[in-house]
Amino acid sequence: DTEVTQTPKHLVMGMTNKKSLKCEQHMGHRAMYWYKQKAKKPPELMFVYSYEKLSINESVPSRFSPECPNSSLLNLHLHALQPEDSALYLCASSQDYREPQFFGPGTRLTVL
Amino acid sequence: DAKTTQPTSMDCAEGRAANLPCNHSTISGNEYVYWYRQIHSQGPQYIIHGLKNNETNEMASLIITEDRKSSTLILPHATLRDTAVYYCIVRPDNFGNEKLTFGTGTRLTIIP
Numbered sequence: 564d565t566e567v568t569q570t571p572k573h574l575v576m577g578m579t580n581k582k583s584l585k586c587e588q589h590m591g592h593r594a595m596y597w598y599k600q601k602a603k604k605p606p607e608l609m610f611v612y613s614y615e616k617l618s619i620n621e622s623v624p625s626r627f628s629p630e631c632p633n634s635s636l637l638n639l640h641l642h643a644l645q646p647e648d649s650a651l652y653l654c655a656s657s658q659d660y661r662e663p664q665f666f667g668p669g670t671r672l673t674v675l
Numbered sequence: 676d677a678k679t680t681q682p683t684s685m686d687c688a689e690g691r692a693a694n695l696p697c698n699h700s701t702i703s704g705n706e707y708v709y710w711y712r713q714i715h716s717q718g719p720q721y722i723i724h725g726l727k728n729n730e731t732n733e734m735a736s737l738i739i740t741e742d743r744k745s746s747t748l749i750l751p752h753a754t755l756r757d758t759a760v761y762y763c764i765v766r767p768d769n770f771g772n773e774k775l776t777f778g779t780g781t782r783l784t785i786i787p
Binding site for chain 1 (some may be wrong): 702716717718720721724761762768773774775776777779780783
C-alpha cells in the first residue's frame with residue numbers, strides 16, 4: 564500500500580457540530596501532517612506528528628484538535644468551527660522528518 | 676526559511692519538454708530543493724528533490740545550478756495530464772523544520 568487515504572471526501576457541518584477527519588497510511592511512515600488549503604491559495608501547515616507525538620502546532624485555534632492514535636492513523640477533531648474554516652484539509656506522511664511528504668486527496672470541508 | 680520565486684504561469688506544447696524555473700537565492704547549505712505539483716482539487720504530488728547534484732526519476736529531472744541559487748524542473752515529454760500548479764520549495768534538513776512552506780507556484784498549462 565503506497566498511498567495516504569482520507570475520509571470523508573466531503574463534509575458539510577454546522578457551527579455547533581462536532582466532526583472528525585480521518586487519515587490513514589500503511590507505508591510505515593513515522594511522521595504525519597495536517598495542512599489546510601483555502602480556495603486559490605497554497606497549502607499551509609497546521610500540525611506535525613513525529614513518532615506519534617505532536618511536534619509542531621502552527622498556532623492553530625483550539626477548535627481544531629489533532630490526535631494520533633497509532634503510527635498509521637491521524638485524526639483531526641473539529642468543534643465549533645466558523646464558516647471561514649471552510650477549506651480543503653490535507654493529510655500527508657513521510658518516512659521521517661527528512662524524507663519527502665506524500666499527500667492524501669484531502670477532505671473538502673464546508674462550514675455553514 | 677529560504678524563499679522561492681517562480682513565474683506565475685507558463686504554457687508548453689504537448690510532447691515538448693517543459694522547463695520550470697525557480698529562484699532561491701538565499702538558500703542555505705543544509706536546505707533541499709523540493710518540487711511538488713497539484714492538479715486541480717487534488718492533494719499535492721511529490722515529484723523530486725535534491726541538494727546539490729542534478730537528479731532524475733521517472734517523472735522529471737531537477738537541475739540545480741552550481742551556486743544553488745536557482746533550479747529548473749524538466750518534464751521531458753509533457754502530456755495534457757501534466758497541467759497543474761508546480762511548487763518549488765526549499766526545506767532545511769533538521770528536526771523542527773519538517774514543514775513544507777508552499778509559495779504561489781507556477782500554473783503550467785499543456786497546450787494540445
